[in-house]
Amino acid sequence: MHEENDDILEQVTSSEYKYGFVTDIEADEAPRGLSEDTVRFISAKKNEPAWMLAYRLKAYKHWLTMEEPKWPNVEYPPINYQDIIYYSAPKQKIAPDSLDDIDPELRKTFEKLGISLNEQKRLSGVAVDAVIDSVSVATTFKEELSKVGVIFCSMSEAIQEHPELIQKYLGSVVPATDNYFTALNSAVFSDGSFCFIPKGVRCPMELSTYFRINAANTGQFERTLIVAEDEAYVSYLEGCTAPMRDENQLHAAVVEIVAMEKAEVKYSTVQNWYPGDKEGKGGIFNFVTKRGICSGAHAKISWTQVETGSSITWKYPSVILKGDYSIGEFYSVAVTNNFQQADTGTKMIHLGKNTKSRIVSKGISAGKSQNSYRGLVSVAKNAGNARNFSQCDSLLLGDKCGAHTFPYIEVKNNTAVVEHEATTSKIGEDQIFYCNQRGIDTETAVALIVNGFAKEVMNQLPMEFAVEAQKLLAISLEGSVG
Amino acid sequence: MLKINNLQASIEEKEILKGINLDIKPGEIHAIMGPNGSGKSTLASVLAGRADYEVTEGTVEFMGKDLLELSPEDRAKEGLFLAFQYPVEIPGVSTTNFIKSAVNEKRKYLGLEPLDAAQFLRNMKEKMKLVEIDQSLLSRSLNEGFSGGEKKRNEIFQMAMLDPKLAILDETDSGLDIDALRIVANGVNQLRTKDNAFLVVTHYQRLLDYIVPDFVHVLYKGRIVRSGTKELAKELEVKGYDFIKAEVDQEMA
Ligand SMILES: Nc1ncnc2c1ncn2[C@@H]1O[C@H](COP(=O)(O)OP(=O)(O)O)[C@@H](O)[C@H]1O
């Protein structure tokens, strides 16, 4: 990573949100607003089987009975759910037969974002599912993966091609009724990725999904499901960006992970939705539910997230540690600048014996932003010898921002050992002057110090993402000091 | 190389430097001595461009440029180096990475290509030998958990890597045992050329047995009250600062 550092530092000074462009492409859209008809429209567009429509309608009816949660430490104007477009698909032959058939305009869009849909061009083995607005436009390396039995495709395709797996696992970790946004997502989700790693298979390449919001006034509701059977392994990456727009856009995703006996799933996110402008105008509302279950003994699920975007983030990737000796990890860097608000953390639910969890959260606040860590560690009565270690560090840039920590601990078994450490620090003028004296300007010094602060988390990311994430940290803090 | 003319500076309305005059030419080593609180570190900080200090009077010319007009980072890239009395810690940033950034920022400023990994490594190996510093230390977070001596050696190592025109050493000797002192001095002596210069700030004359200065100045209450050769340092060692304080206080009374 040392090599790349210089390029990263160079870029620090160069740009603001550089993914803010709009692709001019005709879209096939649902009428504005949400009703039973909207749900039927989406399901029909996707030519879904009856069971899927039934699932959606049930979720929709439940949603109608629920209220938006008010407990997160964030403030935003009321969302008008009737003012959102729930389905928007770029007009092209959906699911082109081969990667060559992808609309060149879309291909260009992803290339501009640094995502190549050309299999030959990929040097390192990363398979990509590219999702724009409500639909997946391409998935690479499908054939190669299928040779070892790995299924990697869009959720729409999975519903058609692998209904037995979807019926078995969809909603098995995050029920539609879990919370307001999961009910909404379950009713109107339009696409996302499905990964299935069969027993004993180590997925031969990184799998990744790249989400792009393009259309105006739309919400994005994607759905991801990852199933790793006994002794399977997969590392999955997720990235996202959106154009700069003055109005807020809603993104309410659901991610579910099932890890069976001795399986391991690593899930990494670099979240870079448009954060809004310097005055706090526009930006994505990122209300996401991510949860994994270690259903078998010795299973392991790791969440790693680098959250730099969105005007509001509300997200708690969690692990249910059901299998004995299973392990849950959560590594997070959340950066907030200007008027961004983040309320993020994790839940580690220890059910099995000898289960272990580790939480490392690094919050970086600048400008007038608010950054909260909210985490729950729960140890059930039968979870003998459960272990948790939590480390929550906050770094403040300037004195108009806020950092908050809300750790919740519920222990019902007295053999449990739960440790929580928290620190808050400020970037010191001494540190910046020291860098200045070595010829490093303030902007670059901040990037250096912040990346150092976040290092333990960044080290968890796959190489390709780590470099990208370092740049992002630097860029999102631009202009925050001096 | 460095021409300081009637430099006056204050912090929080408190006047610290009260008219410093100093002329340093290439190839020279100047020592600044003086009792605690006399303004030695303040002078070093003002030259390096620390924002807390306000320059109220005077001029400083460095390599033909108006030093006070330059930002701290540009001063550094023009070839001014300060070995800090209290080096800061930067958690998570390895010393190697830090120095690499610094070296390449300077090269960019001078219109040079960044060093590639191999060149940088070669350079580093060479300079490591000079200050007898270990690779393992350089892989660790900058100054984090370093002993006092390790921090000071790391400063000299950075100096060696950045190859400055003028290096200001602020009490680099304090807190060093005799071996560390010898290593630091040895580093300075090897880096000395006819084109660069050193301003060595010290409280004790001990260091000057190893780094032999061309000129010695005594700073007291924000002024240079005596200048001489290394004999002046010897005299101070024997008599202590009190005799100068007494003399000066009497002159000023
Ligand atoms: N940040 C500061 N705020 C107020 N006074 C300061 C500050 N830094 C230094 N001083 C004062 O300036 C004077 C000179 O300090 P300094 O330059 O550190 O002396 P020296 O390095 O010679 O021991 C002292 O009286 C000290 O108390």
Ligand SMILES: [Mg+2]
């Ligand atoms: Mg001092």
